[in-house]
Amino acid sequence: MSIATGPAATEDVADASTTTTADGAAPMRRGRAVGQLVACLAVFGALLVYVAVADLSSVEARNLSTTRLLTLSWQHFLLAMAAALLVIVLAIPLGILLTRGPMRRFSTPITAVAGFGQAAPAIGLIVIAALYFGTGRFPFVCALAVYGILPVLANVVTGIDGVDPRLVEAARGMGMSAFSTLVRVELPLAIPVIMTGVRTALVLMTGTAALGGFVNAGGLGTLVNTGIKLGLDNVLIVGALAIAALALFIDWLARIIEMAATPKGL
Amino acid sequence: MSETDVTNADLPADGPEPQVHGQRILLDGVTKRYPGQKAPAVDDITLEIPAGEIVMLVGPSGCGKTTTLKMINRLIEPSEGRILIGDEDVTHKDPDELRRHVGYVIQGAGLFPHLTVAKNIALVPRLLGWDKARIEARVTEMLELVNLEPDQYASRYPRELSGGQQQRVGVARALAADPPVLLMDEPFGAVDPITRQRLQDELLRLQEELRKTIVFVTHDFDEAVKLGDRIAILQVGSAIAQYDTPEAILANPANEFVEGFIGHGAALKQLTLTRVRDVDLHEAAVARVGDDPAQAVAAAEELGREHVIVLDGAGRPLRWLPLRALRRPDALTRVARDENLESVSLASTLNDALDEMLTSSHGVVVVTGRRGRYEGVVRIETVMEAMQGLQSPAHEAGRVTR
CATH class of the missing domain: 3.40.50.300 (P-loop containing nucleotide triphosphate hydrolases)
Structure with a gap:
């Protein structure tokens, strides 16, 4: 009676394997999350120390004070976040719409149009926005959003289309309405893919927000712009490094949100 | 007995x-x-x-x-x-x-x-x-x-x-x-x-x-x-x-x-039409968790069996135990469930029972009824008899309406 056959044996194996993969993968992700945070904080910390202790000329000092670095970083962060918010508000509903019955056929052309936004040079978009709508923050944020909309839109469509159609049918077959199926089955299951798109857009737009320096929109791009114009290499480099550190930090933040937002059980 | x-x-x-x-x-x-x-x-x-x-x-x-x-x-x-x-x-x-x-x-x-x-x-x-x-x-x-x-x-x-x-x-x-x-x-x-x-x-x-x-x-x-x-x-x-x-x-x-x-x-x-409930089940030597192992051994020996099926408090089969394992005085205090215990239900077909037997070393398979309670065992001989009965034209008599 000791022959190890039957479903119970396979069940045990299945149990064991799922738990090991889950447990085995989690610490790796956690290690990466911690490493990335430490790296960007270290770079930023080093910049702050440099700004505080370096022997700077008066022109350099005006551009590289601790408060100025912090203010510009905060501005930069807000610019990227405002653009991301705009992208999310536009792209998620649009993406959902493109996966609904009759609208589905527009999905390919509209994704292609959104692709133009990304393929067009960002500097071009930003200058056009500035020409038509004036310089300053709002036109700049709009131009950034056009630049960053594609990954979110494409991933919303891919994420929702990637939900197992049998699950959608099971939901409808149990009497869930189309809307309830979307909110309670399709979107939760698509969240990992959608969040990856949002993260990509955030990082893209944090880097691109450096161009804000050219159109008087503020942010760390101001340092880069000043550095170029006045030939102050250290100002330019501090600005560039700060932008990179900020982009890494925002990527880290988005990963954390992604992990928290992904439903358990996936 | x-x-x-x-x-x-x-x-x-x-x-x-x-x-x-x-x-x-x-x-x-x-x-x-x-x-x-x-x-x-x-x-x-x-x-x-x-x-x-x-x-x-x-x-x-x-x-x-x-x-x-x-x-x-x-x-x-x-x-x-x-x-x-x-x-x-x-x-x-x-x-x-x-x-x-x-x-x-x-x-x-x-x-x-x-x-x-x-x-x-x-x-x-x-x-x-x-x-x-x-x-x-x-x-x-x-x-x-x-x-x-x-x-x-x-x-x-x-x-x-x-x-x-x-x-x-x-x-x-x-x-x-x-x-x-x-x-x-x-x-x-x-x-x-x-x-x-x-x-x-x-x-x-x-x-x-x-x-x-x-x-x-x-x-x-x-x-x-x-x-x-x-x-x-x-x-x-x-x-x-x-x-x-x-x-x-x-x-x-x-x-x-x-x-x-x-x-x-x-x-x-x-053979797929004949259910386990349609054939005569046999009785194995049975013991319950908490019983006195000595008595269980005696009962099994009286039946001439070398293995005993142990049931839990709710009458569900747990596992087969050989007599030598039963000779320990605490043999029936705690008995682990054998997750691979070959069993069929009364609604199973003889075909299913035969399948289970082929993986079993005993030539018998435990039959469970409602709520998984033990009902008896089916032996390979029973299945063979049923097969012979089906091949003869008189097998209609053996068919039970469901």
């Missing part, structure tokens, strides 16, 4: 005669045409499914059996014809409302991976606006019904379950709001053969208690014979080639198509 035969004639003494909870389903001239296709997918099918019965829709792939099934809960809208559940014409009822009162089980269970087992089961009751306490009680009841320990499984996620367990949760979910009608679309198609056999047995056991009207789509004729009160064999366009009891179809196939579908070895398929 000599070898006593356990007869199962008095089995229903366990409880009152189950009531029929199902409602009849009537498909009246139902047709499905898809735009751009010349031939209709389902062409004017008329089929009455009696209340409380399991009707199997079988046929080759592309015959329209799944389309026919999905028109009952209107996942596919019929182009023509009427569908009645009970006396109500549901052809134009609000489909969401209709589906909340029709259980639906699909292949691979279709559980929502982001919801726990409990939340999966609670879905339809929540849609129906049940209060929290009632839902919670119902989830526990459903998990017990499909033999999953509620404490252990309610808060798990589907991926933490095996395929068979997922499928059981799928059945529990479909039954949660107590619908009179259950639609099953090849539910056991994606699990291994042994698990499939157990799930089938469990469905039959459930049906004994619940008496729902079940429409079950399969391409496996053996499954149809085992589970069906009636079988509808469908040809292309859902044309009904034959609609009758499994016995009648095996005895008198209506035409060449049906004959071809049944395949050769129809005589051996009769």
Whole structure:
């Protein structure tokens, strides 16, 4: 009676394997999350120390004070976040719409149009926005959003289309309405893919927000712009490094949100 | 004490005669045409499914059996014809409302991976606006019904379950709001053969208690014979080639198509028609957890057995123990459950019992009844006798009406 056959044996194996993969993968992700945070904080910390202790000329000092670095970083962060918010508000509903019955056929052309936004040079978009709508923050944020909309839109469509159609049918077959199926089955299951798109857009737009320096929109791009114009290499480099550190930090933040937002059980 | 035969004639003494909870389903001239296709997918099918019965829709792939099934809960809208559940014409009822009162089980269970087992089961009751306490009680009841320990499984996620367990949760979910009608679309198609056999047995056991009207789509004729009160064999366009009891179809196939579908070895398929409850069970030496091992040994020796089947407090078989293991004084204080114990239920076919025996080193297989309680054992000799009986023309006498 000791022959190890039957479903119970396979069940045990299945149990064991799922738990090991889950447990085995989690610490790796956690290690990466911690490493990335430490790296960007270290770079930023080093910049702050440099700004505080370096022997700077008066022109350099005006551009590289601790408060100025912090203010510009905060501005930069807000610019990227405002653009991301705009992208999310536009792209998620649009993406959902493109996966609904009759609208589905527009999905390919509209994704292609959104692709133009990304393929067009960002500097071009930003200058056009500035020409038509004036310089300053709002036109700049709009131009950034056009630049960053594609990954979110494409991933919303891919994420929702990637939900197992049998699950959608099971939901409808149990009497869930189309809307309830979307909110309670399709979107939760698509969240990992959608969040990856949002993260990509955030990082893209944090880097691109450096161009804000050219159109008087503020942010760390101001340092880069000043550095170029006045030939102050250290100002330019501090600005560039700060932008990179900020982009890494925002990527880290988005990963954390992604992990928290992904439903358990996936 | 000599070898006593356990007869199962008095089995229903366990409880009152189950009531029929199902409602009849009537498909009246139902047709499905898809735009751009010349031939209709389902062409004017008329089929009455009696209340409380399991009707199997079988046929080759592309015959329209799944389309026919999905028109009952209107996942596919019929182009023509009427569908009645009970006396109500549901052809134009609000489909969401209709589906909340029709259980639906699909292949691979279709559980929502982001919801726990409990939340999966609670879905339809929540849609129906049940209060929290009632839902919670119902989830526990459903998990017990499909033999999953509620404490252990309610808060798990589907991926933490095996395929068979997922499928059981799928059945529990479909039954949660107590619908009179259950639609099953090849539910056991994606699990291994042994698990499939157990799930089938469990469905039959459930049906004994619940008496729902079940429409079950399969391409496996053996499954149809085992589970069906009636079988509808469908040809292309859902044309009904034959609609009758499994016995009648095996005895008198209506035409060449049906004959071809049944395949050769129809005589051996009769083995699928004979249930474990139709044959005489034997009694093994039995001991219960907490019994005195010495007495158990004495009883087994009196019966001339070398192994004893140990039952738990609820009378469910735990494992076989050889006599030498029983000689320890604490042998029966704690006995672990043998998860691989070969067992069949009273509703299993002799075919299933034979399968189990082939993996067993004992040539016997334990038979369980309601709630998994021990009923007796089937021996290989019994199966052999039944096979010989089936081959002789007089085997009709051995057939028991179900």
